[in-house]
Amino acid sequence: MLNYRSASIAYFILAALVLLLMACWLKAGWLLVPLTILYVILLVLGSVKICMGFYIPAHCKIDTLENKALLTFDDGPDERFTPAILEILDRHQVKAIFFLIGRHAENHPALVRQMADSGHAIGLHSYGHAFWFDLYGRKKMERDLQHAEGITGEITGKKPFLFRPPYGVTNPVLAKVVKKLGYKVIGWSVRSLDTIGKDAEKIAERVILGLHPGAVILMHDTVEITPAALERIIAGAKEKGYSFAGPDEWLLEPTASVVGLPDKLTG
Ligand SMILES: [Zn+2]
Structure with a gap:
């Protein structure tokens, strides 16, 4: 279920993966940009769309x-x-x-x-x-x-x-x-x-x-x-x-x- 908790966990796991790829000298840093934009969009949508039940059921x-x-x-x-x-x-x-x-x-x-x-x-x-x-x-x-x-x-x-x-x-x-x-x-x-x-x-x-x-x-x-x-x-x-x-x-x-x-x- 998509909510604040699950979205945040997914974001931090994916961000950690990107950082891991970067540590292996792969040019993966740019992936953090769309990932973070998507996360922020979700946070805002979840805030204004009460029926998403994003923060509160x-x-x-x-x-x-x-x-x-x-x-x-x-x-x-x-x-x-x-x-x-x-x-x-x-x-x-x-x-x-x-x-x-x-x-x-x-x-x-x-x-x-x-x-x-x-x-x-x-x-x-x-x-x-x-x-x-x-x-x-x-x-x-x-x-x-x-x-x-x-x-x-x-x-x-x-x-x-x-x-x-x-x-x-x-x-x-x-x-x-x-x-x-x-x-x-x-x-x-x-x-x-x-x-x-x-x-x-x-x-x-x-x-x-x-x-x-x-x-x-x-x-x-x-x-x-x-x-x-x-x-x-x-x-x-x-x-x-x-x-x-x-x-x-x-x-x-x-x-x-x-x-x-x-x-x-x-x-
Ligand atoms: Zn009112």
Whole structure:
């Protein structure tokens, strides 16, 4: 399996072989250049493509062959748009996962409580969603995530264990922190691009076109266009024969290191 560990082992073995050839007076030194370029490309791709599971195993789809999809919302709660999204989800009896930014949750505890009371799952998306989050050292990253965990945990009374990295970027430091804190990392398989889209109809079309059994849809409850797009996505998905899986239908066990959590994604 191609991951950080296997790629690094392969790179260092091949580099050692090249050095051995060089020691035998063979002109093999140039081989180090393409080898290193390939390794660096892999490190970067692994960092930005969360579903490669290069640094951290990530769940990017529901394990089902049925026409079911799961809605996820990042970056909230937002007092301007989250209430409308919660109203639409409630009206259609659809459950979703909200990956909250800790400082937003801190500012809008009532919205977080409403999410939990409506049966939605709450995941973490860091405390500050800093642009430089991925350059944090291990201790700082751990403090940031634990801060977010404490806030949402206190509001809902449940320890959150689902985590989506800010910007979907992963690296070896985050991998260690996530493992230590026992989080389950959730990616996505369908991007709505609602943060850059200008037309709700087009955003919905894109999502409907990308639907597949077990699709995990990435949206944001911090943009104005999302509620309108969501209405169309729910209607279009139903027309296409899809239903929406609640987080509790996603039968993935929490990681073993997390103690005292429900068996399903109900937290
Ligand atoms: Zn985000």
